[in-house]
Amino acid sequence: MIPNLPFRNRARFTPAIAVVGAAAAALILAATTACTRVDRGIGSSPTDRTEMTTTIPPTSTSAPSTTTPTTLPPLPPVPPLPKGPSSPIVPVDGLAPLIDHIDTTDPVIFLTIDDGMVRDPRVPAFLIENNIPATLFLNEGPVRSDPAYFARVASAGGSINSHTRSHPDLRKVSADTQRREICGMFDVISEMGLARGHIFRSPYGVQNATTQRVAAQCGAMAVLRWRVALNDGMVQFQQGQKFRPGDIVLSHFRDDLYDNLVELVRKAKEDGVVIAPLDAYILPPSR
Numbered sequence: 001m002i003p004n005l006p007f008r009n010r011a012r013f014t015p016a017i018a019v020v021g022a023a024a025a026a027l028i029l030a031a032t033t034a035c036t037r038v039d040r041g042i043g044s045s046p047t048d049r050t051e052m053t054t055t056i057p058p059t060s061t062s063a064p065s066t067t068t069p070t071t072l073p074p075l076p077p078v079p080p081l082p083k084g085p086s087s088p089i090v091p092v093d094g095l096a097p098l099i100d101h102i103d104t105t106d107p108v109i110f111l112t113i114d115d116g117m118v119r120d121p122r123v124p125a126f127l128i129e130n131n132i133p134a135t136l137f138l139n140e141g142p143v144r145s146d147p148a149y150f151a152r153v154a155s156a157g158g159s160i161n162s163h164t165r166s167h168p169d170l171r172k173v174s175a176d177t178q179r180r181e182i183c184g185m186f187d188v189i190s191e192m193g194l195a196r197g198h199i200f201r202s203p204y205g206v207q208n209a210t211t212q213r214v215a216a217q218c219g220a221m222a223v224l225r226w227r228v229a230l231n232d233g234m235v236q237f238q239q240g241q242k243f244r245p246g247d248i249v250l251s252h253f254r255d256d257l258y259d260n261l262v263e264l265v266r267k268a269k270e271d272g273v274v275i276a277p278l279d280a281y282i283l284p285p286s287r
């Protein structure tokens with residue numbers, strides 16, 4: 001049967017695993033009052049089984065030279081292996097790229113959850129039960145208050161990333177302040193013993209070129225936006241009414257997150273996409 005692997009990296013991710021998670025339940029989303037405006041912006045899977053041919057070992061009554069190759073009955077058809085992003089997502093000219101989706105043909109979407117002010121105990125239980133990876137973008141206060149909660153939320157293959165320490169509008173502060181906010185939050189994540197990721201998201205989804213430069217200097221491979229949002233138990237698309245491959249989904253740690261996750265899972269199943277680990281598509285700098 002399919003192993004229950006955490007989605008820690010692309011090498012260990014197969015869509016078949018994600019299908020189990022996505023199909024098993026219903027799903028997703030939400031936001032915090034800390035992000036009162038732009039943060040609410042709206043914006044099928046493979047297996048590695050192959051045809052198997054095996055050799056029956058000689059029996060005690062057979063001569064060793066008469067080994068007979070035998071083809072086993074064919075396995076049911078499975079989708080192709082995920083192809084990953086069409087090109088690596090890396091800083092260019094010192095700037096972490098600003099992206100709102102992953103350019104891929106894989107039938108995958110990505111769940112992100114921001115801030116951390118409201119911590120519903122049903123959320124980590126739901127994500128773990130359904131094996132759903134979540135990429136978190138957190139601020140300092142919540143992480144210091146309850147690091148164990150976020151470790152549980154991300155335990156089904158997610159990662160914990162910088163969303164700045166104090167959630168400022170980065171366009172209105174100096175480069176040095178941006179550095180303290182962005183790099184400083186990555187440092188807090190490490191200090192608290194959490195699984196530090198390598199992606200950055202700006203508060204309110206707003207930034208400038210300095211943000212992209214500083215984020216790259218802080219080890220971020222991308223500055224993440226989104227093109228689907230979860231609010232009030234609804235999936236809100238910036239374009240169309242269905243998930244598209246590579247969609248990045250924005251949600252928040254708010255009191256509607258559980259309901260949003262349930263709806264996300266339902267809609268993902270309806271649209272034939274699975275929730276994949278973002279780390280499998282935006283690789284860390286060391287790889």
Ligand SMILES: [Zn+2]
Nearest residue numbers: 035114115203
């Ligand atoms: Zn935020």
